[in-house]
Amino acid sequence: MPKVTIDLAKCTGEGTCVDVCPVNVFELQEIKGKKKSVAKNEKDCIGCRSCEVQCPEKAIKIED
Numbered sequence: 001m002p003k004v005t006i007d008l009a010k011c012t013g014e015g016t017c018v019d020v021c022p023v024n025v026f027e028l029q030e031i032k033g034k035k036k037s038v039a040k041n042e043k044d045c046i047g048c049r050s051c052e053v054q055c056p057e058k059a060i061k062i063e064d
């Protein structure tokens, strides 16, 4: 199962990952007053790397 790591220091919560993930791994949540992406359904990840490639902040790492 791929491991999804989000660098919350880089994440701006603009939601590209939410839009591009084909299996709805991500959800935006309010963390310390700021919107951040959370890999809520990490177990569903199929390792397509769309999120990693398309995140404008390069905040996501996918490891097999």
Ligand code: SF4
Binding pocket: 002, 004, 020, 021, 022, 023, 024, 025, 044, 045, 046, 047, 048, 049, 050, 051, 052, 062
């Ligand atoms: S690698 Fe693909 S399936 Fe996994 S979280 Fe990113 S967009 Fe979703």
